[in-house]
Amino acid sequence: MSFLIGEGMTGGYGGADILHDCTISVDKGEVAVIVGPNGAGKSTAMKAIFGMLNLREGAVRLGERAITGMTPQERVRAGMGFVPQTGNVFRTLTVQENLEMGAFIRDDDFSDTMEQVFSLFPVLAEKRRQPAGELSGGQRQQVAVGRALMTRPDVLMLDEPTAGVSPIVMDDLFDKIIDVANTGIAILMVEQNARQALAIADKGYVLVQGRNRFTDTGEALLANPEVRRSFLGG
Amino acid sequence: DSVNVGILLGFTGPIESITPAMAAAAELAFSEVNESGLLLDGMTIEAVRGDSTCGDAAAATAAAERLVTSDDVAAIVGADCSGASIAVANNVAIPNGVVMVSPSSTSPALTTIDDDDYFFRTAPSDARQGQVVADIVWERGIDTVAITYTNNDYGRGLSEAFTTTFEELGGTVAINAAHEDGRADYSAEVGALAAAGADDLIVFGYVDQGGRGIIQASLDIDAFENFVLADGMFGDSLIEAIGPELDGRAFGTVPGSDLEGADIFLELAEEAEFDGSSSFTGESYDAGALIALAMQAAGSTDRTAIRDAMMSVANAPGEEILPGEIAKGLEILANGGEIDYVGATGVELIGPGEAAGRYRIYEIDDGDFQTIEFR
């Protein structure tokens, strides 16, 4: 029994179903990566797990609890964190305020965590008083990830965290993700930089047209020639 | 048996604050008729209200159309604002041959309207009042004035009539500026008016509207000595709102010839629980009464017959009829006699079917309107 599991999820945005009996799970301390072609339903699966989509069938469980009916903000309080693919920063709030919003549900002193985020992404410290809407694409992505890290969740869900960030930052980011996972947090992420992502993944899912196509360890998927050819760019 | 009579007034919109009392006044006249049971062998009058909105000619026309064709009214009390009156007269009343008696349209343009004699009003044309105001101002030895008028045909017409007479008399108008009703603030207007150097301000506005706002603002910063008012400014709410500060500092005109009629009307209004001193209530009462009396004189509720009987009941010769005496009038008419309806405002219809324009000159003192004279 995994810590977080979306089981047999079927549903869509009101029109035709996007997800068909799709199952995704991740355990504490694990990194799970979802890959697949564009429009496969990866982001949709993430949203479904986070309760931003009505599921026709299937269930989501966190720990031992069934959370299928919870609203997103309740899931946040239940210990889940999410960085969506688009629209993932508050554009009119400053960088610092964005990070503070990440810690919205925390009542303790979060200045430590903020310092950690700043040391991970030094540009953000520099730009802490600038509205996030004025940042460059890659800087925004860093704000978004930083915001999620502020939450100190039990499960961290990241939708393409490395899109648009420079190689050096991407490296640091992957390192950080490993660190975070090592503290016992479950990490579920969608990645198009799939080879790097699968390299650090305990578990990998290949989604195609809303269905689980391959599910295996990261290593095994990387080694699978069909997966490499069709989904990882050879 | 009953007959419908329309009451077409601006229940919503810019003059909505004075219409309920106007409608109540007209209905007071009808209920007097109905209680007497003397109209056309016990016929009763059923008042049907319609909303002219004052502003929107199209809505006014639609409401009138409904009154005339659907409710089949024999005549209409209304409309109120001159624009609405003209639209209703031209588009509905005249084509359908329905009598309109407007209690408050004072635009000079209505004097010359091609109305096939269906349009009457118990309010006089502004052209006359402007002259009267100019005369009394001049007689009091005031030779320089500032004018503020509400920016519509009423205010503008009055100010033009006043200016013409006043300048002929030798007076000077230091500044003549419009104000819009319903605005949030009138400091700018008062500032400009006060700077012109006149000590006295003529206010051609409405008592519940910009006119009062301007007087209030002027008093607050002590900008003028005296205020000259016209009929639109006549109303207890002026005194209530502003209080004793106006005592001895304001005078003006309001249509009316006889103190007696007006006083009786005030009492009647008090019994009927509405404010009889509010603008155009007397005129509304008279409009309603005239319609009923004309029906009686015509001996039928036929629309054209009502029109033809109108002038004879309103004017001499005949027994004078005051407010509260409608029953008496009905009786006289039923017996084939003649009456001269005087009513609350001293009705006297001239030429094209409008009030002749006798005015009561008043002064505000001791917290009330004090009558000085009539002319």
Next chain:
Amino acid sequence: MPLLYAAMALALILVGVFQSWTVALAIFNLCMISAIMALGVNIQWGYAGLFNVGIMGFAALGGSAAIIVSMPPVTEAWAVGWQGLGLAALMLVITIAAAIFLRRRYSGSGRNILTAAIIIAGYFAIRHFADPATDAIEAVNPTSQGYLGGMGLPVMLSWIVGGLFAAAAAYLIGRVTLGLRSDYLAIATLGISEIILSVLKNENWLTRGVKNVTDIPRPVPDELDLQRSEWFANLAVQLDMPVSVLSSIAVRGAFAVIFIVVLVLIMILCERALNSPWGRMMRAIRDNRDSAAAMGKDITGRHLQVFVLGSAVVGIAGAMLVTLDGQFTPTTYIPLRYTFLIWVMVIVGGSGNNFGAVLGGFVIWFVWIQAEPAGLWLMRAITDTFTFGPAMQSHLVDSAPHLRMLLMGVILLTVMRFSPRGLIPEKSAAKPLR
């Protein structure tokens, strides 16, 4: 959609049966004018996303064309005023020419100040010639004239002229304000419509200002003339109808026919434009200006185009309305009636869809008018069923007119509740958008 239109037709027919046919026709005519105005707004908002809250100004401007085209000229006023006005116009031309010349010739820091100086000087020069002339004109027979009058041409011509007036104003306004974004554009247009209205109210020499112009000629016969003519009286006898009723129906029917022709014509053009690459381009611009610009579309140019077109349509409707009313009363132009109500029509009908906008015009006007008797009826029903003290009773009766507003609001909210994207939503956006 046909169902909704049929329901609307049924509603009008019911009015005809239960109230009277003249009422139904009168409502129908104004429905059509409203529909045209709504189309104008739809062109701007539905096609291009321009938030114009200055409808009132364009409608009034269009309306003023009816005076200028159709009223007989006041020769006396022309005689006293033409020289002054001519000189003032000359000054205006000179000022503009000088300003343009200056801006072409000089560049640099002093340029704006110099232009401002020229414009101010020009303003005083214009006032110098115009003021005495306008005073003289306004002094000509002020109770019934006091203005220049019009050109004495057929009033239907004024519909086109009204459109042109509105278009010209929209061009000038658009040149200045179209750079602004949504809400800022809205408040700017709102302000400008108030400015237009101030001018129409205060420039008495031009349109008589608040003193109103009445008896504007009509494109249809006069009821009284009809009633007096013999053949018509005979017709009435044949049809077994009172002659006054028949004359009202005939006149309103004639108006209706003309209005239908105009509405259908405008509708055809609107539909063709919307369902073409042009319409696609406009929707693209509405969705994302930056991207449309990068795809080679001239945003400002196109915005100006639809702004002018939409305003022209509103102007046409404004002129038609004045023609129908037979009078021009500037004080009647208030934002609630001429701006917000039209917007309500567009949104309730379905913005971006011409048929929706037209239906919205019909429905909302119908409700606006019928809410009044409905409110009275409701209050009567209440006071008849329950008994109250006399004070309460009279208070309730006095409240009846306000039920009109209440009903209007409730109906509007109900309709929007059940079709939040309008009765007939925009076609391409058939799927829900997140």
Next chain:
Amino acid sequence: MIRVEDVHMHFGGIRAVNGATLEIAKGSITGLIGPNGAGKTTLFNCIAGHYAPTSGKIFLDGEEITGLAPHELFHKGLLRTFQIAHEFATLTVRENLMMVPGEQMGERLWNTFFHRKAIAEEEAGVRARADEVIDFLTLNRVADELAGNLSGGQKKLLELGRTMMVDAKIVFLDEVGAGVNRTLLKTIADAIRRLNQERGYTFCMIEHDMDFIGDLCDPVIVMAEGTVLTQGHVDEVKNNEQVIEAYLGTGMKQRPNRAKAGA
């Protein structure tokens, strides 16, 4: 083809572009790389007319184009995509593509009233071309979907697709690759190469995927802190000390294998 001379773009006190000078050769596929916030997108925006630069000059084929409006530049053959997708949300994917060609006669209002036949013919042509592009980008399944409902990557593809609707001289691509599936990215690379060779398009592309850049681009320009750091062939650039320090990092680190570590 494009020459940028000492361009500055300042936002208040922030100097996003601070004296950039560079040249893009005709017929090349030039890569533009640099750390996040180096000013690459801002420079694109200056070139494409989205911003008027604070100072400096920009030339296209020797003609100065500084401060021209985006739509004017489009008609001069200069196209760009947006880093953050700017789709037309209430248009379908196909309509998104069909609206691109400039000078369509159906975009003139007068013609829509009176030349409906000719417009219909023209539309058929545009539609055919749009369908080709849709095929190529594997967007068939969503061709009639509203663009606002596309997935993140699909929007990116649409951005690219729009540049393929017309014959451009020079195309600026701002991170078309970010969020696009790597297998598809290979096909896109092929297409770019083909457009470059067969139709003579010049490309300038911002990208963070060094494989993609290495595969396609020559030369590569590196920006940092608003100015050009260096420029040259990919291999030179990759080995440039400054570039490694500021941008590339030390390359793929050897990470502990998580799957084993976790087990």
Next chain:
Amino acid sequence: MEDILNASLVLANFVIIPSLAYGAQLALGALGVTLIYAVLRFANFAHGDLMAFGTMAVILVTWFFQAQGIGLGPLPTALLALPFGIIAAVLLAMGTDRFVYRFYRKKRAAPVTFVIASVGVMFVYNALTRIFIGTSDIRFEDGERFLIRARESREWMGLAEGLALRSSQALTLVVAIIVVVALFWSLQKTRTGKAMRAYSDNEDLALLSGINPGRVVLITWVIAATLATIAGTLYGLDKSFRPFNYFMLLLPIFAAAVVGGIGQPFGAIAGGFVVAFSEVSITYAYRRVLSHILPEEWMPDGLAQLLSTDYKFAVSFIILVLVLLVRPNGIFKGRVI
């Protein structure tokens, strides 16, 4: 010296004090509009009528207090009744949100849908207020009307001109300043304020941060209704209560909110004063001011008025348009949607 004093007294009496008070009234109204706009992202056309409704409740309670002989001495009794009016307005606003706006929020309707819905709400409020209290003009001010009276101050200072300052004017100014500072501070610094700003920026992401949208919306309406009632009551105290005027007040209020930069609390204040000052100062006839400081022979013939008050409303809007042309997003650079 005395001349200059006289001139500045005239200026203060006719231009500065009225504009300040009027500006503050507009500003308070604009604050409410701007807040709704900032958080819920639509222009609330019902705000004027919400003001009227709240004020109506205040008046009814004031009458009750007056009948009971409860008062505040020199201060108007209405202040005592204010909390009750606020509660009424808050309840109304919350009910409206529950039955009208919430639905559209769930549907994620376009902002213009909200705007038009607010027009519908405006009709309903409009009717409610009139049905409850009628349409007539009501004065409910009691207590001391003036802090300084023109005549008395003139005698007391021994100058040709006096100074007039009404208590309601002073009250309005003080309240406006307190309210805007409090609002600004709470938006910038408190957790709830930040949640409101975050929600307004990106609703989805706010959810992901654990913000409870229902609470944010609720608080927004509570504040907006409170502001509306305060603004309406102060305006009513200063002038008088007439439902129709509150509707008409909407235009300048919107103008103020937009010119200041919509969504910006300080912008609303600045906008209010820009509108008020431009209305008053441009159409003011400076003749009387000049008469104190210019020598006889320099006095201009006319009124020294830039533009006639006929164009007062137009002028303030021309200024608005000019401000927008120079600063397209308003003085404080408000948000654009």
